[in-house]
Amino acid sequence: MTAADRIIVPLDVSSGEEAIALLDRLPDVGFWKVGLELFVSTGPSILEELKQRQKRIFLDLKFHDIPNTMAGACRGAGRYGVDLLTVHGAAGRTALQRALEASREGAQSAGLSPPNLLAITLLTSLNSRDLAFDLKVPVELPEYALQMALLAQESGIPGAVCSPQEAAGLRRVCGDEFLLVCPGVRPTWAEGGDQRRVMTPQEALKAGASYLVIGRPITAADDPQGAWNRINDELVG
Numbered sequence: 738m739t740a741a742d743r744i745i746v747p748l749d750v751s752s753g754e755e756a757i758a759l760l761d762r763l764p765d766v767g768f769w770k771v772g773l774e775l776f777v778s779t780g781p782s783i784l785e786e787l788k789q790r791q792k793r794i795f796l797d798l799k800f801h802d803i804p805n806t807m808a809g810a811c812r813g814a815g816r817y818g819v820d821l822l823t824v825h826g827a828a829g830r831t832a833l834q835r836a837l838e839a840s841r842e843g844a845q846s847a848g849l850s851p852p853n854l855l856a857i858t859l860l861t862s863l864n865s866r867d868l869a870f871d872l873k874v875p876v877e878l879p880e881y882a883l884q885m886a887l888l889a890q891e892s893g894i895p896g897a898v899c900s901p902q903e904a905a906g907l908r909r910v911c912g913d914e915f916l917l918v919c920p921g922v923r924p925t926w927a928e929g930g931d932q933r934r935v936m937t938p939q940e941a942l943k944a945g946a947s948y949l950v951i952g953r954p955i956t957a958a959d960d961p962q963g964a965w966n967r968i969n970d971e972l973v974g
């Protein structure tokens with residue numbers, strides 16, 4: 738797999754037209770993420786567009802609900818034929834197990850491969866202070882992220898979303914096969930925005946990330962293709 742194959746770019750726009758404009762501007766991107774903003778606007782039609790272009794798809798709907806509702810949503814999403822699908826680890830063991838089973842049933846009923854489920858450990862927009870003082874979680878942040886990843890792994894879920902800052906620790910404990918998808922990635926020349934736990938693309942891959950999610954440094958750049966090239970050059974160089 739080349740470095741470019743390990744970068745997922747989010748289509749964080751609010752309409753199908755804007756999404757298609759971005760797809761046209763970045764023809765070399767092979768793996769796209771559809772998140773809440775776009776999916777609420779377009780529904781599954783954007784997934785068909787991506788499939789027609791033979792792109793890989795990360796459907797990032799971050800389900801977080803009771804087990805029965807998680808199962809229903811994952812059964813439906815399993816029928817879309819996407820590569821990756823997110824749920825929140827904090828939904829708990831039963832919800833994660835039911836989500837996994839249902840995503841497989843949904844895929845099977847449509848004659849498709851099931852998505853790889855990923856559990857969100859702790860959003861990269863939160864820092865230790867938020868965890869301790871606002872969420873009142875009385876464990877250190879790296880330990881919390883690790884426990885969420887282990888809960889997912891014990892539930893049969895094949896991967897997690899974590900910040901690159903926790904990637905090395907999770908890789909060590911969860912093993913080589915566990916998928917680690919890392920947002921919160923910022924080249925030295927890009928702005929952090931609302932991300933709190935960041936690393937550069939090189940550092941994130943070195944720490945053990947399987948995939949990097951890099952959005953605004955590319956999509957909000959004056960020249961998105963130039964930013965994509967620069968990130969790839971820095972990764973191979």
Ligand SMILES: O=C(O)c1cc(=O)[nH]c(=O)n1[C@@H]1O[C@H](COP(=O)(O)O)[C@@H](O)[C@H]1O
Nearest residue numbers: 747772797859860861898920950951952953
């Ligand atoms: O699940 C995600 O992809 C996700 C989890 C997380 O903890 N943090 C996070 O930023 N994301 C997503 O990753 C993308 C990051 O975008 P940029 O901050 O623009 O690079 C956004 O689409 C977020 O929704």
